[in-house]
Amino acid sequence: MRKAWNWRFSVQKDILWYLPITILIIFLFIAPVSIMLSNSLHAFNYARPSEIGTYIGVQNYSQALHSEAFFRSIKRLLSFFLITLTAETILAIFLAHILKGIENSRPLLSILLIPTISAPVVVGLLGRFMLNTSFGIIPYVIGLVFGEQITILSEPNLAFIALVIVEIWHWTPLLTLIFYSGLIVLPMDPYDAAKVDGASSWNVFWYITLPMMMPIIVAGVVIRGIDLLKIFDEILVMTGGGPGDATELLNFFIYKLAFRSWNVGQASAIGVLLIGTMLPLTYILFKIIGGGRGN
Amino acid sequence: MCYFKDFRRYVIILLVLVVVFSLYGIVFSTSLEPEAQKMLDAFHENSAVSEFYDQVKAAYDGTTINAIGWTGPQSEGLRNFLPVFTELTGIEVNYETFQFDLVVEKVKMDAVAKAGNYDLEEIPYQDLGWFVENGYLLPFKDFMENDKLRSPILNEDDIIWASWNASSWYDGVCYGHPSVTCTMYLWYRKDLFEDPTEKTNFYVKYGYELAPPKTWKQFREIGEFFTREQGETLAGKVLQRKVYGTAIQGGRNDALTCEWLQYTWSFGGGIFEGGITKKENLIVNSPENVAALDFYKSLLEFSPPGTLEYSYEGPTTAFQQELVVGLCVEWNDQAFGLEDPKNSAVVGKMGYGPVPMEVDLTTQGLSGVSHYGGWTQSISNNSKNPEAAYLFSQWIISPIVQTILAQKKAIAPVRNSTYSVPEVANFPPLAATGPAMADTHYRPRIPEWAEMEEEMRVALSRCLIGELSSQEALDWLYSRYMEILK
Amino acid sequence: MNTYRHNRLNLLKRIMKYSIIGMLVLIILLPYAWLLLDSFKERIDRFAIPPKIFFPPTLNNYLYAFVDGGFFQNMINSLIIALCSTAISLVFGVPAAYAMSVKKSRLGTIILFITIMTRIVPELAIVVPLYNYFNILGLFGKHLGIILAHVLYNIAFVVLLMKNFFEQIPKEINDSGLIDGCTPLNSFLRLSLPLAAPGLAATAIFCIVMSWDEFVYSFILSSESTKTLPVAIPTLITLFGAKWGQATAVSVATMIPVIILAFIIQRALIKGLTSGAVKG
Numbered sequence A: 001m002r003k004a005w006n007w008r009f010s011v012q013k014d015i016l017w018y019l020p021i022t023i024l025i026i027f028l029f030i031a032p033v034s035i036m037l038s039n040s041l042h043a044f045n046y047a048r049p050s051e052i053g054t055y056i057g058v059q060n061y062s063q064a065l066h067s068e069a070f071f072r073s074i075k076r077l078l079s080f081f082l083i084t085l086t087a088e089t090i091l092a093i094f095l096a097h098i099l100k101g102i103e104n105s106r107p108l109l110s111i112l113l114i115p116t117i118s119a120p121v122v123v124g125l126l127g128r129f130m131l132n133t134s135f136g137i138i139p140y141v142i143g144l145v146f147g148e149q150i151t152i153l154s155e156p157n158l159a160f161i162a163l164v165i166v167e168i169w170h171w172t173p174l175l176t177l178i179f180y181s182g183l184i185v186l187p188m189d190p191y192d193a194a195k196v197d198g199a200s201s202w203n204v205f206w207y208i209t210l211p212m213m214m215p216i217i218v219a220g221v222v223i224r225g226i227d228l229l230k231i232f233d234e235i236l237v238m239t240g241g242g243p244g245d246a247t248e249l250l251n252f253f254i255y256k257l258a259f260r261s262w263n264v265g266q267a268s269a270i271g272v273l274l275i276g277t278m279l280p281l282t283y284i285l286f287k288i289i290g291g292g293r294g295n
Numbered sequence B: 001m002c003y004f005k006d007f008r009r010y011v012i013i014l015l016v017l018v019v020v021f022s023l024y025g026i027v028f029s030t031s032l033e034p035e036a037q038k039m040l041d042a043f044h045e046n047s048a049v050s051e052f053y054d055q056v057k058a059a060y061d062g063t064t065i066n067a068i069g070w071t072g073p074q075s076e077g078l079r080n081f082l083p084v085f086t087e088l089t090g091i092e093v094n095y096e097t098f099q100f101d102l103v104v105e106k107v108k109m110d111a112v113a114k115a116g117n118y119d120l121e122e123i124p125y126q127d128l129g130w131f132v133e134n135g136y137l138l139p140f141k142d143f144m145e146n147d148k149l150r151s152p153i154l155n156e157d158d159i160i161w162a163s164w165n166a167s168s169w170y171d172g173v174c175y176g177h178p179s180v181t182c183t184m185y186l187w188y189r190k191d192l193f194e195d196p197t198e199k200t201n202f203y204v205k206y207g208y209e210l211a212p213p214k215t216w217k218q219f220r221e222i223g224e225f226f227t228r229e230q231g232e233t234l235a236g237k238v239l240q241r242k243v244y245g246t247a248i249q250g251g252r253n254d255a256l257t258c259e260w261l262q263y264t265w266s267f268g269g270g271i272f273e274g275g276i277t278k279k280e281n282l283i284v285n286s287p288e289n290v291a292a293l294d295f296y297k298s299l300l301e302f303s304p305p306g307t308l309e310y311s312y313e314g315p316t317t318a319f320q321q322e323l324v325v326g327l328c329v330e331w332n333d334q335a336f337g338l339e340d341p342k343n344s345a346v347v348g349k350m351g352y353g354p355v356p357m358e359v360d361l362t363t364q365g366l367s368g369v370s371h372y373g374g375w376t377q378s379i380s381n382n383s384k385n386p387e388a389a390y391l392f393s394q395w396i397i398s399p400i401v402q403t404i405l406a407q408k409k410a411i412a413p414v415r416n417s418t419y420s421v422p423e424v425a426n427f428p429p430l431a432a433t434g435p436a437m438a439d440t441h442y443r444p445r446i447p448e449w450a451e452m453e454e455e456m457r458v459a460l461s462r463c464l465i466g467e468l469s470s471q472e473a474l475d476w477l478y479s480r481y482m483e484i485l486k
Numbered sequence C: 001m002n003t004y005r006h007n008r009l010n011l012l013k014r015i016m017k018y019s020i021i022g023m024l025v026l027i028i029l030l031p032y033a034w035l036l037l038d039s040f041k042e043r044i045d046r047f048a049i050p051p052k053i054f055f056p057p058t059l060n061n062y063l064y065a066f067v068d069g070g071f072f073q074n075m076i077n078s079l080i081i082a083l084c085s086t087a088i089s090l091v092f093g094v095p096a097a098y099a100m101s102v103k104k105s106r107l108g109t110i111i112l113f114i115t116i117m118t119r120i121v122p123e124l125a126i127v128v129p130l131y132n133y134f135n136i137l138g139l140f141g142k143h144l145g146i147i148l149a150h151v152l153y154n155i156a157f158v159v160l161l162m163k164n165f166f167e168q169i170p171k172e173i174n175d176s177g178l179i180d181g182c183t184p185l186n187s188f189l190r191l192s193l194p195l196a197a198p199g200l201a202a203t204a205i206f207c208i209v210m211s212w213d214e215f216v217y218s219f220i221l222s223s224e225s226t227k228t229l230p231v232a233i234p235t236l237i238t239l240f241g242a243k244w245g246q247a248t249a250v251s252v253a254t255m256i257p258v259i260i261l262a263f264i265i266q267r268a269l270i271k272g273l274t275s276g277a278v279k280g
Helices: A001-018 A021-039 A059-066 A067-099 A106-115 A118-129 A138-148 A158-182 A189-197 A202-227 A233-240 A249-260 A264-289 B002-027 B034-045 B049-058 B072-088 B100-112 B125-133 B141-145 B161-168 B195-208 B216-225 B254-266 B287-302 B307-310 B313-320 B386-396 B397-406 B447-463 B470-484 C002-040 C060-068 C072-102 C106-120 C123-135 C142-169 C171-179 C184-195 C197-213 C216-221 C246-279
Strands: B064-070 B092-100 B121-123 B176-180 B184-189 B325-332 B350-353 B374-378
Touching: A001 C072, A001 C197, A021 A264, A021 C072, A021 C123, A021 C142, A059 A158, A059 A264, A067 A106, A067 A158, A067 A249, A067 B350, A106 A158, A106 B161, A106 B287, A106 B386, A106 C002, A118 A138, A118 A233, A118 B002, A118 B184, A118 C002, A118 C197, A118 C246, A138 A158, A158 A233, A158 B141, A158 B447, A158 C002, A189 A202, A202 A264, A202 B092, A202 B161, A233 A249, A233 A264, A249 B100, A249 C123, A264 C106, A264 C123, B002 B184, B034 B072, B034 B397, B034 C060, B064 B072, B064 B100, B064 C197, B072 B092, B072 B141, B072 B397, B092 B100, B092 B307, B100 B121, B100 B125, B100 C123, B121 B125, B121 B184, B121 C106, B125 B161, B161 B176, B161 B374, B161 B397, B176 B386, B184 B216, B195 B216, B195 C123, B195 C197, B216 B287, B216 B325, B216 B397, B254 B287, B254 B325, B287 B447, B287 B470, B307 B313, B313 B325, B374 B386, C002 C246, C060 C072, C072 C106, C072 C142, C072 C197, C072 C246, C106 C142, C123 C142, C142 C197, C142 C216, C171 C184, C184 C197, C197 C246
Parallel strands: B064 B092, B064 B121
Antiparallel strands: B121 B374, B176 B374, B184 B325, B184 B350
């Protein structure tokens, strides 16, 4: 009888439990993505009304791949990604350690979370508001300290750096939280052993903490990395892609293509390319999460 | 388990707050305000008009339409009087407004999806071709000729033809009504130009009278003249901080392309030769254009530090706060802000005049060079209530509404007659609009323009920040345009 | 002598530690303090150079924004959409997460992979077909359209987080239910779900916050009457000058509910993440 139970158990699980989410996925995800795929293979450029709907195969893709602006935005996205992610990770590990050394960390954690749970639009507004040359407080303070009036949002490099800093400010708390929760559950034995051996704190960190934290560091980095590649809201509100095209990262480029130039076909093509490129990341995340029970 | 109790408590508090706010919001429902009542009375004064709206109300009472427009004084002014329209016709209007880029996006999205979510749409005139050639707009002819829909005071001849033609007519067919008559002209500090000390100093330095510039060389010299460090004097007063002679709308946005085109045209340049929008006629990297861009860039020297972040309102705020005390080229509806006592320190001190020319275009029969920038109110071809939408647009451009809005300094009216109304004729920004509209230049209205404009923004911005030279930027733009155009 | 040196070192470390924390708190809170301050300023005070810290405060910005500008309607919209989308996400996602946590099956693996993909897809690429699609179904400008889009946005989180929480429940508890004769459904409802309640609460709060903050889908799929707060903010940056006063007031209003939630969330979230980390 136990066998019969288990068998029924497994069949029921497979279908009924997954049914709601399957419907949801098909309806809300598979359908639009298929439409997007189809769009990418047809001409959907509203600047050329007579051609709309014609099948053009991979022309959208080849046009995108030949577009200089496309590669510039990718290049920018990659450098943004590397700089921000590295900085955030290092900062978060550091902060997690600091937090660990505090007894009642709860109020601090609440405060720490505030930037992360702020709407990206609000964060972008804050950035624009505080970095504004005319009345922003940051250029003013910098002017006082260095004696020179500088403009941040009108300089391409400074605007880019400003975006990086804003993003770090926005999301490091989340990484810190993830790393912190990983840090506080590490077993104490290796540390006791190290203390007995008289190891320096740097060595303790490098040879004990870091390897043990690796899984959670990787998880945090991947989660954060995926979201980082999709950055958009802050750019829209804070810089509008400018000055020049200094803050025009890939997502913003897609937005421009789809909603300003109305070349929906090409935008879909780039979207498809993006999904394809991010599949490896998906796979990594999947391996981490889908590790199952008792890793 | 005690965890849940906490949670519940917070939820209850939140719900209570929501309920309280809801009640607060309901309490603030309005009855017709006194000004709106006055407008309503004006409509009822004319018996023919009154009768017209009575029969309209009988036919359309209870309809609701969705209108979308761009956020500006004209939309905010209009919003206050929407109840009047509802009183007259029984039609409810859901009026959405967004800033420039966003509203264009929403309207185009709606069109592309054939959604019909908006009935009356405000579209910038340069996008007219995009809409018409994709088949998204309904022609106005049938509405205007329909006796049941035609207001006795419609009087099409009174509508400023230059405005209407550019905004709403395409290939000889009318697709809408103009919503505002925006044009660029010269702004200058009239009070400082008339100050004796300044006049003397200027004459000594440059050798001619200080007056609104006729050429760009004069423009630049005046800009240089009024750029002063902290501690120097201006009209007898010692300056507490550095001031600048001019400002440009240098941010990466629509204002930049508009402003630069104004400069280009007055340098004798342009995008298409002779206005013929074909690939072969592209002159976007002509010597005149390069000269215009070089000159435009050179003005950075006399512009405040934030000038590369400025959009349309950048120079406005700068003048309001007397950060810029010289002159610049700007829009007529932006000038409303300068005459607003609440925000501006220069009320009554500004003068408005014609844009300087590099090349004497009077030889070509033009009296000046202004940049027209209006919008059209058009009806989506997926609209479910096109007649009601037409009635709304017709109401907006009725003489009564135009006059009242112009008197409230909310709009640059689209009717010739409104400009003769005393308050309007005495309001400098509007008084200067008439002459500026005599000879205006327009951006290309072809479907490809949206993409072309976006590329132009990038090219100009990159040139201004020094990444590319003028020639390089325009050459790049030329090659992009060759790809974009068929 | 060793202890003396040791104490000195400790003291130094503690000073450093607390000063770093102090700086951290300052860096985090200052921008918000400035935002809050600005929301009470009249326009003249805002543009004053040097920037003012003391000024006559005014409630006008809030009044204009919420009474005249109708932003309070936006707040209600945000609330409705956040609550409904969270509820739907949970209802659809939790069963799947439970099933994935209990037993590895091929279907489960596929669903998990695709669910993760929904997180990877950039919203902008998918929003155009979604818009088209929702229009055909008549969902434009209705709360339901945005709610569904937010469900799409959140479902991955629900599945991942809840799967983690469910995996913490010892397998024996599930099995004991079965042995006692419960149907799998009952075992789930009566045993596993109550045990995972803190995790559920944390996930729910997470979803509410993410939905509250979401911009792209809300902007494209909303109309005037169903706009959410984040969508309302860029509309205040107009060609005629950003209405900074209203913008900061609305930003503050967008922030406050979220901050309240932050104080609730940190307890549950840490608990959830901590116990999850034990398993891997």
